[in-house]
Amino acid sequence: MSWTPDLPIVSLKDVHKSFGDFEVLKGVSLDVMKGEVICIIGPSGSGKSTLIRCINALNDIQRGSITVEGQEVSDPKLDKLALRKKVGMVFQQYNLFPHKTALENVMMAPLKVLKEDPRTVEDRARSLIKKVRLEGKEDNYPGELSGGQQQRVAIARSLAMRPDVMLFDEVTAALDPETVKEVLVTIKDLAAEGMTCILVTHEMGFAREVADHIYFTDRGVIVEHGPPASFFDEAKDPRTKEFLSQIL
Amino acid sequence: MDSRLHGTTDLPVMKPYVLRGHQYDELFLVRWLGSLPPWSLLVLLALWPAAAFAQSAMFGTVDAFAALWRWIPFLTFQGFLFNVLISLFAMLIGTTLGAALGLAQLSRNKVTRGISWAITQLFRNSPWLVLLFVVLLAFPFQITVFGVTIPIPGWVKAVIGLSLPVMANISEIVRGAVNSVPSAQWEAAESLSFTRTQTLWQIILPQCFKRMIPPWMNWYAILTMATPLCSLLGVGEIITFSRQAMEAENNHPELLMPFYGYALVLFFAYCYPIARLTIALERRYSVKL
Numbered sequence: 309m310s311w312t313p314d315l316p317i318v319s320l321k322d323v324h325k326s327f328g329d330f331e332v333l334k335g336v337s338l339d340v341m342k343g344e345v346i347c348i349i350g351p352s353g354s355g356k357s358t359l360i361r362c363i364n365a366l367n368d369i370q371r372g373s374i375t376v377e378g379q380e381v382s383d384p385k386l387d388k389l390a391l392r393k394k395v396g397m398v399f400q401q402y403n404l405f406p407h408k409t410a411l412e413n414v415m416m417a418p419l420k421v422l423k424e425d426p427r428t429v430e431d432r433a434r435s436l437i438k439k440v441r442l443e444g445k446e447d448n449y450p451g452e453l454s455g456g457q458q459q460r461v462a463i464a465r466s467l468a469m470r471p472d473v474m475l476f477d478e479v480t481a482a483l484d485p486e487t488v489k490e491v492l493v494t495i496k497d498l499a500a501e502g503m504t505c506i507l508v509t510h511e512m513g514f515a516r517e518v519a520d521h522i523y524f525t526d527r528g529v530i531v532e533h534g535p536p537a538s539f540f541d542e543a544k545d546p547r548t549k550e551f552l553s554q555i556l
Numbered sequence: 557m558d559s560r561l562h563g564t565t566d567l568p569v570m571k572p573y574v575l576r577g578h579q580y581d582e583l584f585l586v587r588w589l590g591s592l593p594p595w596s597l598l599v600l601l602a603l604w605p606a607a608a609f610a611q612s613a614m615f616g617t618v619d620a621f622a623a624l625w626r627w628i629p630f631l632t633f634q635g636f637l638f639n640v641l642i643s644l645f646a647m648l649i650g651t652t653l654g655a656a657l658g659l660a661q662l663s664r665n666k667v668t669r670g671i672s673w674a675i676t677q678l679f680r681n682s683p684w685l686v687l688l689f690v691v692l693l694a695f696p697f698q699i700t701v702f703g704v705t706i707p708i709p710g711w712v713k714a715v716i717g718l719s720l721p722v723m724a725n726i727s728e729i730v731r732g733a734v735n736s737v738p739s740a741q742w743e744a745a746e747s748l749s750f751t752r753t754q755t756l757w758q759i760i761l762p763q764c765f766k767r768m769i770p771p772w773m774n775w776y777a778i779l780t781m782a783t784p785l786c787s788l789l790g791v792g793e794i795i796t797f798s799r800q801a802m803e804a805e806n807n808h809p810e811l812l813m814p815f816y817g818y819a820l821v822l823f824f825a826y827c828y829p830i831a832r833l834t835i836a837l838e839r840r841y842s843v844k845l
């Protein structure tokens with residue numbers, strides 16, 4: 309079946325995932341349309357990070373189906389490299405390559421993986437660094453940058469592969485409160501440009517502002533979901549209410 | 557309250573954490589050697605004739621040093637230089653094979669990993685002298701390839717024998733260094749579509765290359781000091797030649813201190829700068845990744 313933009317770009321159906329005997333995901337289903345921004349919230353240990361790591365096959369699943377642009381991710385014959393070219397990911401701990409400058413970090417994957425022309429890659433990398441508002445930091449090493457700056461380089465590095473979907477795994481959780489905002493602004497810009505974004509976040513204000521749809525997970529299932537306005541103001545499930553009352 | 561802070565509590569978690577005994581240090585040799593002050597070479601130079609004087613008898617110490625003086629050019633340029641040469645060749649071979657073996661230990665293939673682990677453990681934990689004798693006896697004196705007979709001299713066998721334990725220890729250095737890179741680096745590379753091989757060569761190894769240099773130099777110093785073992789195989793190096801020189805000087809016991817002392821001074825003078833450099837590098841690399 310070929311994929312067309314009117315079908316969900318990412319689709320999860322009844323996904324089950326266990327680590328040993330411990331079942332982390334117990335039947336999760338969700339659909340993301342192209343250009344949509346969705347936020348996954350929930351208490352820690354509820355399987356949020358595992359969920360998005362399954363989407364780019366960093367974790368495998370035991371049961372159910374995950375498709376990205378119609379392609380089955382759990383297929384053992386899947387070309388994982390091709391999948392990951394379509395799905396970018398940003399981590400909580402940035403994970404920049406410490407021996408490379410900011411510019412080199414951004415250029416590395418297009419050069420070595422896509423084998424693109426160095427001049428075009430450099431032009432694109434410089435404009436991406438500009439886009440994440442880090443002009444002048446091109447030649448700095450990750451160790452010389454603040455957490456927020458490193459995280460923005462990580463976003464630029466991921467964007468350099470020109471992905472169709474971006475995954476953000478608690479990208480502001482390790483940052484100082486002052487630098488959280490600069491990273492959120494960068495993600496907001498991306499969302500405004502129509503990038504499909506799937507975020508795991510604890511920033512409720514941000515989720516309410518940018519998300520098209522919010523999913524609340526607890527103990528491996530999606531308890532409740534809906535557009536931000538109805539989700540935050542008219543939550544029905546007692547677990548959601550309790551979580552929101554603690555956090556808001 | 558105060559007494560609690562001073563360790564009289566019966567709650568084990570409140571007791572201060574005390575390290576007992578020595579931790580294993582991968583730079584054990586060079587850290588000790590490098591911690592000696594540079595003037596210790598002068599002390600050694602002063603103590604060595606003094607010790608020789610203390611045991612002097614009929615054949616005077618002055619005579620013994622005069623004998624040494626005649627032999628110094630031979631001992632240094634035929635003897636010690638050969639020790640250096642053996643150590644350099646053994647290090648070259650040991651490093652090349654060790655790097656390959658270390659990478660094999662990181663293979664995803666279970667069989668490759670198992671075999672390379674076994675080889676590493678075998679050669680890392682065998683006595684060096686035994687390895688030397690095994691190589692000496694296992695290798696033929698000459699090989700014939702296409703009718704051409706190539707002799708294998710003893711020193712080549714010594715180089716091979718010494719490179720085996722070096723190889724095994726370099727293998728462990730490589731494996732340890734790669735494993736010391738956080739797994740998040742692998743994941744970040746994976747999510748950017750890097751293959752495992754690309755990740756290893758372009759992202760992981762460049763990061764841990766610097767970390768491998770100090771322990772590698774530590775093993776070079778150990779290897780250099782192990783080269784006198786070759787004298788037991790009859791290879792012409794400083795200890796072999798010192799013995800021969802003493803025989804030529806009629807085997808006076810007074811010759812022992814001057815001659816072996818001279819070898820000690822040479823080894824110290826050669827390894828000490830290496831140790832200092834290693835410690836300096838280690839300090840620099842530990843500050844900036």
